Amino acid sequence: MTTLITKTITKICVPLVILFSISLLLAGHNNPGGGFIGGVMFASIIGLLYVVFGLDNIKEFFNPDWAKWFAFGLLLSCITAFGALFVGHNFFRSAVEFVHLPFIGEIELVSAGLFDVGVYFVVIGSLLYIFKNVGDDK
Amino acid sequence: MDPFNVITLAIFLPFIFAGLIPAAEKILKHYVGWLAAAVALASFLLIATVLPHVIHDGPISGAVPWLPSVGLDFGLYIDGLGILIAFLASGIGVIIMSYSNGYMSHKEDLPRYYMWLLLFMGSMVGMVFSANTILLFIFWELTSVTSYMLIGYWRDKPESIYGATKSLIVTAAGGLVMLAGFLFLHSITGTFDIPTILQNEALIQTVKDHDLFLITLVLIFIGAAAKSAQGPFYIWLPNAMEAPTPVSAFLHSATMVKAGIYLVGRMHPIFSGTDAWLILVAGTGMITMVMAGFMAFRQTDIKGILAYSTISQLAYIITMYGYTTYQHPGIGVAAATFHIVNHGTFKACLFLVAGIIAHEAATRDIRKMGGLWREMPITFIIAVIGALSMAGIPPLNGFLSKEMFYESSVEMGAALGSPYTILIPVIAIMGGVFTFAYSIKLISGIFLGKRPKDGLPKHIHDPCATMLVPAAFLAFLVVLFGVVPSIPVHNIVEPTASGILLEPVHLHVKLWHGVTTPLIMTIVTFILGILVYSKYDALAAWQDRFNARHPRISVNYHYDAAVDNAKTWGHKISSVTQPGTIKTYINAVLILIVVLVCIPVILLGANIIPQTLNFDIAPYEALLMLLMVVAGIAIVALPGYLPAIIALSALGYMVGLLFIYLKAPDLALTQVLVETLSTIIFFLAIAKIPQKFKEKIPTTTLVRDVIISVAIASTVFIMLINATQGIVSPFESLSHYFIENSLTLAGGHNIVNVIIVDFRGYDTLGEISVLCLAALGVYNLIHSRSEEK
Secondary structure (H helix, E strand, O other), X not given: OOOHHHHHHHXXXXXXXXXXXXXXXXXXXXXXXXXXXXXXXXXXXXXXXXXXXXXXXXXXXXXXXXXXXHHHHHHHHHHHHHHHHHOOOOOOOOOEXXXXXXXXXXXXXXXXXXXXXHHHHHHHXXXXXXXXXXXXXX | XXXXXXXXXXXXXXXXXXXXXXXXXXXXXXXXXXXXXXXXXXXXXXXXXXXXXXHHHOOEEEEEEEEHHHOEEEEEEEOHHXXXXXXXXXXXXXXXXXXXXXXXXXXXXXXXXXXXXXXXXXXXHHXXXXXXXXXXXXXXXXXXXXXXXXXXXXXXXXXXXXXXXXXXXXXXXXXXXXXXHHHHHHHHHOOXXXXXXXXOHHHHHHHHHOXXXXXXXXXXXXXXXXXXXXXXXXXXXXXXXHOOHHHHHHHHHHOOOHHHHHHHHHHHHHHOOOHHXXXXXXXXXXXXXXHHHHHHHHOOEHHXXXXXXXXXXXXXXXXXXXXXXXXXXXXXXXXXXXXXXXXXXXXXXXXXXXXXXXXHHOOOEHHHOOOOOXXXXXHHHHHXXXXXXXXXXXXXXXXXXXXXXXXXXXXXXXXXXXXXXXXXXXXHHHHHHHHHHHHHHHHXXXXXOOOOOOOOOXXXXXXXXXXXXXXXXXXXXXXXXXXXXXXXXXXHHHHHHHHHHOOOOOOOOOOOOOOOHHHHHXXXXXXXXXXXHHOHHHHHHHHHHHHHHOHHHOHHHHHXXXXXXXXXXXXXXXXXXXXXXXXXXXXXXXXXXXXXXXXXXXXXOOOXXXXXXXXXXXXXXXXXXHHHHHHXXXXXXXXXXXXXXXXXXXXXXXXXXXXXXXXXXXXXXXXXXXXXXXXXXXXXHHOOOXXXXXXXXXXXXXXXXXXXXXXXXXXXXXXXXXHOOOOOOOOOOOHHHHHHHHHHHXXXXXXXXXHHHHHOHHHHHHHHHHHHHXXXXXXXXXXXXXXXX
C-alpha cells in the first residue's frame, strides 16, 4: 500500500479531508454532518496517513497524544452540559443566539454546537488512540 | 458568629485541609504533621466557642436545604453530647497529630497519613452534630472508610490488610443494618430529623408503643455495637491494632469506637425506659465487659491488652446507658458520660505509651520486656498514672467514674429486686477485677521485674519531647480530672448528660464520700484483682484447654469461615458467568435481544408477518440487495480472515450506498466512514494472528451458532418489517415532536443532529464517555498482555 500513487494522493487528501471534516462539524446543526461524522472523517484520514506512510515514520514528525484529545472533548461536553446549571437553567438546556457579522452575514451561535465540538474531539481522540495502540502493538 | 456557621466551619475545615495536605507537603516536607495538628486545634477552638451557648441556652439547631424533595436538610443539632464527642475527636486529634510527628518516620507516605486522619476527624465531628439520620449515616460510614484506610496504612503487611478488611466488613455492615433501623424509625415517625423526635414527647411515646419498636431498636443497636465493638462484633478491634499506634490511640480507643456510644446516647430518649432496652443494651454491655476483660488479661501484645481493655471499658459505658429503665436515670447516664471523658484521656495516654515503647524497643510483646523503668523513667511515670487510673485507684479520674459505675449497679440491682440485687453488682465487680488485673499486668510486665536476656535492643531510653509531651499532657489531665472533678463535670459532663436525658442534670462528684457500698466494692475489687493477677498461669492454662476443646466457640472462626465461603462462592459464580471468552458474551447478548424483541411482539399480538407488504422495489435497489446477499455468503464461505474482512466491508459499503438511494445522507456518510475505519482496524488486528482459519469447529458448536444466527436474523427481520408498517396502536410516534420543535427549541434544521446534541444530549454524553472508556480499555488489554510476556 505504500506505492508512490497512494502516497501522493494521501498527501493531497489530508488537508482537504481535514477541512471537510471541520465543515461537517460546523454545518451539522442545519445540514447533514455533525460532530460524530466529522470526527470519524478526521480519524479515517489520519488512519490512512498511518497506513500509507507507516506508523513509525509518521510518529517522527506528527505524534499527538490522542488521550488528551478525548479527555479534552469529554471535559468540553461536560462543561457545556453543566454550564446551564450555573446560569440557573436545567441540566443540558441549550442557548441559541443569532449574531450578525459584517461581510459574513448572519450566523447562529448555539451552545449545543460547543457540545458537538466536544463529541468531535472525543471521537477523533478515542478512535485514533485505539488505532495507534493496536497498530503499535508488537 | 452564629453557632451554626461555626460548627459547619469546624466540620469542613478538616475536609478542606485534607485536600490541601499533599500540596502543603511539597513546601513543608515532614513538618506537614504540624499543619494537620493546627487544623485540628482550629476545629477544637471553634467547637469550644459554641459550648457556652449550649450550657446557657440549651441545644442549638440549624439547617440549610439540601434535598428538599425528600425532606432532607443539611441540618445540625448542637448539644452537650455532640460537643463532648467532638471535643474528644478534635482535642485528642491535636495531641495525636503532634505525637505522630515523632512517631512516623520521615520516609513514610506522610500526606496520605495526615490526609486520612483529617478526613476521619472531619467525619467524626460531622457525625456527632448531624441533625438527621441520613446525614448521620453518611458521616458514620465515612468514619468506617477512613478507619479502613488508616488500619491498612502499611499496605504491604498482610496482617494490616486483614485487619482493615475485617473492620470495614464489620463496621460498614453494621452501618447498613443501622440504616435499615433508621428507615424503620422514619416509617414510624415520618421524619428523618432527630430533634423533631426528641422534642415531641407524644412522638416518642408512639415509637415505644409501635409494633416495629423492637426491630427498630435491635437494628440500630447492632449498628452501634458493631462500631463500638460490643457483643459478638468485638472481633474487628483487636485486628485493627495493626494500624500505626497513634491511629489506634485516636480511632480505636478515644474516638471512632465512641461513635456507637454516641448513637446509643443519641437514641436514649427515644428507646430507653423499656424492658427491651434494658435487656439488649445493659445485657450486651455486661457480657462484653466481663469477657473482654478476661481476654485483655490473657493478651501478651501491649496493644492487644489495650484493645480488649477498650472493648471492656466501652461495655461499662453501654451498660450504664442500659440501666436507665428501672432507676432514676441521672446517675447511670452521668457516670457513663464521665467515663467517656476519663476513658478517652487515660486510654489515649496508655496507647501513646505503647507507641513509645514499640518505637523504642521495636517490639510490642510483653514477654520480652521487663525492668524498663530504669531506662525510661518518665515514660514509666506516665504509664503508671494511665494504668492506675484504668484500674480505678484514687485519686485518679478512673476511680471516680468506677465508683459511680458501682453505685449505679447497686441501685439497678436494688430496683430489679432479688436475685438481681446481688447478681448485677457481682458482674460489675467481675468487670472491675479483670480491669484491675490487666492494668497491673501492663505495668509490671513492661516496667518491673526481670527482662529475658535477648529480648530487646541494648540502648533504650525515653523518646524525644515530640512524643513525650502529648502523653504527659494526657497524664496530667488524668490527675487533674481526678483531683478537681468539677472542671470536666460542670463544663462538659452535665451539658452532655442533660443532652441525653433532655432535662437539666446537676452532679456532685467528690473524691471522698465516706465509707459507702461502692467504696467497699472498690476495695473488694482490688483484693480480688491482686488474687486473679497472681493466679494468671492457672487461668491461662484453663483457657487454653477450653479453647482447644471448643474451637467453634470463637467468633473469629465463624467470621473467617463466612469470608472464605463468600470468596469460594464468588469465584464459582464468576467463573460460570465470566468465562472470559468473547463468544460466550456475544451469544448471551444476542439471545437476550431475541427474547426481548419476541416477547413484546407476541404479547402485543401483532401479526408477525404483516398482511400488506410493499414489494415496490426499484431494479437498481434489487441488484444492490442481491450483491449484499452474495457478499454475506462470501463472508462465511471464504477461507481466510483477510478475504472475509474484505467481503464484510464490501457489504458495509453497499449498505451505505443503499442509504444514499433511500435519501438518508447522514446515515450514508456515517456508514461509509465507520466502515472504512473498522476495516482498517480489522486489518491492523489480523496482521498479528494466523491468516487461515486453522481450528476445526465441532459440529455441536456449529449447530448452536447457526441456530443463534438464524434466530437473531429472524428477529431483526421481524423488527424491521414491523417498523416499516408504522407504529403499533398503543404507542405514538415521537418523530412529530422533534420535527415540530427542533427549530424553535434548539435552533437547528438538522433534526438528527439536534436530537443527538440537544434533545438526547444526555444519551450522547453517556455514549462519548463509553467511547473514552473503550479507548482506555483497549489500551489496557494490549498493555496487560504485553506485561504478561
